[in-house]
Each structure stands twice: as C-alpha cells, then as structure tokens.
Amino acid sequence: MSPRSDDDLEIAGFPGEPQKNEYLRSVDVIYIRPCFVQSDQVRFRAEFSRDIGEMLPYLNAVIPNAIYNHSEGILCYTDALRMVTLYPESMTAMKAKNTTDAHRLAADIRDLINDTYRRRGEIQPCYARRELPSAMDILGWLPEEEYNCGRCGEATCLAFASRLYRGEGEIERCSPLLQRKHAEAREALRSMLR
Ligand code: SF4
Incomplete structure (x- = not known):
C-alpha cells in the first residue's frame, strides 16, 4: 500500500460494495490528493483485488479511445475528461471532479472490468496500440x-x-x-x- 501523505483527502464513501463471486471483487482507493491548481479536482490511486493483466487486451478492445502498450502493461484513456491509467495491479486517475467522483470512477472501472470478463467470449482481444495520442x-x-x-x-x-x-x-x-x-x-x- 502506498504511504499516505499530509495532503491526502479523506477516503470515505466508496459507493460500491465488494462484489462476491465476481472476477474483480473490489477496486480499493489508496489515496486521493488535490489537483495542483484546481482544488475542486482530485487525482487518486487505487489497487485491484487481483491482477487484471490478462484483461488489458480485452479492455483495449472495448474502450473506444484507449491507448495501449502491451509490452509495458499500461492502458490509458479519458473518461469524461478524467484521465485514467490502468496497470495490472492498480490504476491512477487525474482530473476527477471531487472525492465522490473518484470513488464513483473506481466503482465504474470495477464494473467495466467485470462486465468485460463476463463477455470475453464475444470479444476479440486487441494487443495493438490502436491509435496514437493526439x-x-x-x-x-x-x-x-x-x-x-x-x-x-x-x-x-x-x-x-x-x-x-x-x-x-x-x-x-x-x-x-x-x-x-x-x-x-x-x-x-x-x-x-x-
Ligand atoms: S510544456 Fe513547456 S510551457 Fe508547458 S509546463 Fe512544460 S515547460 Fe512549461
């Protein structure tokens, strides 16, 4: 677990309960910190309850604006202007609106990963970087x-x-x-x- 620092914001109000019998039980927010300029925006890091490395090519196939580096195991995308990076064991996000939005985004990502896992039989995994960043x-x-x-x-x-x-x-x-x-x-x- 990453060490907390003085400017960590309160980690409370996670809107989604851990999901039993799902591929990914939880996405646990480790810290939430203010963005550097706009105090009403935050960045955060969260850890997955299991390694999701095998799911990254499937997520690359279903997330429309994903930028994926398979050899590095990093997938980046934007979600409503929030900048999200997924790694096999954790995720980071920048420019979330506030702590509630950060927790909601973490829960949404857990749901996205679980839904993608359930549908993986219909999805062609994509190992290529699909688009260059603009x-x-x-x-x-x-x-x-x-x-x-x-x-x-x-x-x-x-x-x-x-x-x-x-x-x-x-x-x-x-x-x-x-x-x-x-x-x-x-x-x-x-x-x-x-
Ligand atoms: S890109 Fe150039 S102008 Fe912008 S923050 Fe970096 S050094 Fe400053």
Whole structure:
C-alpha cells in the first residue's frame, strides 16, 4: 500500500460494495490528493483485488479511445475528461471532479472490468496500440500549475504538446514534468509516446 501523505483527502464513501463471486471483487482507493491548481479536482490511486493483466487486451478492445502498450502493461484513456491509467495491479486517475467522483470512477472501472470478463467470449482481444495520442491528449498530461511557463522553449504547453505529437521533442524538456509529484503523469506520457 502506498504511504499516505499530509495532503491526502479523506477516503470515505466508496459507493460500491465488494462484489462476491465476481472476477474483480473490489477496486480499493489508496489515496486521493488535490489537483495542483484546481482544488475542486482530485487525482487518486487505487489497487485491484487481483491482477487484471490478462484483461488489458480485452479492455483495449472495448474502450473506444484507449491507448495501449502491451509490452509495458499500461492502458490509458479519458473518461469524461478524467484521465485514467490502468496497470495490472492498480490504476491512477487525474482530473476527477471531487472525492465522490473518484470513488464513483473506481466503482465504474470495477464494473467495466467485470462486465468485460463476463463477455470475453464475444470479444476479440486487441494487443495493438490502436491509435496514437493526439496533441490534446498529450496536453492533458502536462503540469497544469506551470501552464504556458515557457521553460521548454515553447510559448505554450499546446505548442510543446504538438511537438511531442510530431515526434520532434523529448518530454524531459518540460522541466516541471520531471518533479517527483508528476511521476505518474510522466510515466503515462512516456508510455503513450513510446
Ligand atoms: S515547460 Fe512544460 S509546463 Fe512549461 S510551457 Fe513547456 S510544456 Fe508547458
């Protein structure tokens, strides 16, 4: 379990009870922390009650805007502007509206995984990366609190995201992204661009 920090928000009000006899019994929120700029938005990490690695190719097939890296075992997608990353044993999400929304999203992901598992006989698993991230997808992972700071040499974050999209830049040029607090965003972005 990840250590709690002082800025963790209360972890309460999980709307879904653990589901007995289901593939995935629960998605347990480990921490919820504020987004860096908008205090009414949160990011969170949750752990799966079992390893779901075998389900990632099936989820890649059913989630419309998924970006999947099979060798890394990482699947990213956006859900109502919330940015979700699934790993075999855990998940992270950014830009959830609040703690209630975070818990609801965790429960929805548990239900999505269980529903996909029940229907896996009808689903052709997809091991390929199905689409490249757009510049706007990339923009969503850049540090909001330094928006348009210019340290990467570009006038705007969107210009930097467009460069990455064209394969012309390296994410290390965005120095704010190298801070420890952005490790999850950095990892997701590297996986998307690899
Ligand atoms: S350094 Fe990062 S945060 Fe600053 S403008 Fe460039 S991309 Fe945006």
